[in-house]
Amino acid sequence: MTIELLSMLGGGLAGFIFRFMATTVENQQKTNEMLIKMQTVADDSADRAAVRGTHVGRRVLVFTVLFTLAIAPFIGAAVGIPTYVESQREWWDIFGIFTGGWEQVRGIVLLPELRAALVAAVGFYLGGSSISRGRG
DSSP states (O other): OOHHHHHHHHHHHHHHHHHHHHHHHHHHHHHHHHHHHHHHHHHHHHHHHHHHOOHHHHHHHHHHHHIIIIIHHHHHHHHTOEEEEEEOOOTTOSSSSSSOEEEEEESOOOOHHHHHHHHHHHHHHHHHHHHHHHHO
16 A cells, blocks of 8 residues: 555544544534423423412322321221122123122221322322422
């Protein structure tokens, strides 16, 4: 190979490397600008949400779930309020016409959905409290 050919190959390779580096830096700058814009939109949305809501809604939700899960079962059991639950039907009775029915129980039935609501509401309420305290 002649020196001119090596010089051309070296110059072309160096040009490619520098152009690749410039394109990479340009892409990183565009990505950072997009991230800054997205963060600005998220901050603006969070600021509007903080102004919009109050603690009353969360407190009503938590106290309603607490009443349903903690206080109401004791009151229902003490007063003797009848509660009816559906009994299991046979596998062949699709509509529950021939088997199954309703069974009376005393107190209030605690469903797993209500327990999950309690855990979610209390976790959300306490999580929001700890985050707002950490900011100040």
